[in-house]
Amino acid sequence: MPRPGKNSYSDQKPPYSYISLTAMAIQSSQEKMLPLSDIYKFIMDRFPYYRENTQRWQNSLRHNLSFNDCFIKIPRRPDQPGKGSFWALHPDCGDMFENGSFLRRRKRFKLMRSDHLASKNSQMLHYFHHQHHQAKLGIGTPETTGGVGRLPQFQTYSINGGQSSGFKHPFAIENIIGRDYKGMMASGLPIASVMHHLGYPVPSQISNMVNSMWPHVGMLDSMAPMPISSDYGPFGVPMKTLCHTTGQTMPAVPLPIKPTPSLGQVSAIPTLTGNAAHLCPSSASSLLEKTLPDMIEGKGNSLHPALMLS
């Protein structure tokens, strides 16, 4: 494990699965769908690690696109010339990363055998026609539809019947960066500053590490192209569409990783409501102090440091 400040982490493998990376790429696009080449580009632009061995990871990525039901292929319209199809996220896969952890999904999004063809195709066609219809009518502003080209059902995930465990991964981006700190993020404050503001210990080592590691992803203030708001993650990815959320504001407290409550169970921390500013900084600090050093040393959960602060 290279030391912060010594070797750069920028060429380290990001702690995201190909599914996560692909979902990020798709979600970062305005149309919520991208051709393969643009997915490659998104990943290579943001993660230098993937600028090498392209043959290898791109093959893996293509495998993921085909293999996983959470990705749907959308044919190009005649007015959209180019190679290959567009790839989008299946409308019902919204809570794949139900804990907000992009390391590993709790469950694979899998269509029922009988549903497979019908669902995948009908969703694709629905999407296709929805897009086409909106394009023709010139409707579908972000204000009225929740995003240009957003899937019609995208904001009401149904895989749990609309229920969510409410529990979010302790290192979920939303947990770490409280939703109410939208203004702070929008104002261009570095993550470390936000963490500090929240009362978290932000050793200069850590903040330096993040900034030197992946300056292109760690420093939101340098990320011009993408909208920064509480609804967007560090890559300009609308978090709501990647991580199931009930709309309940979850605390930005790094909690010890606990087993995910099974579907239908109540939140693991049901009494914690309100925004992050109401939290006791000391308790948050003690947790963080306990977990950060271990993780930096690579003990316990082998989280990439960038994830902790991103």
Added chain:
DNA sequence: ACATGTTTAAATCTCC
């Protein structure tokens, strides 16, 4: 030829 897409298989990783 090359990019894209599908499928199979095996290795590896992570969680319980």
Added chain:
DNA sequence: GGAGATTTAAACATGT
């Protein structure tokens, strides 16, 4: 340790 998720490799098909 087992189950399931993820990664990797590879073969093959198709389209431009």
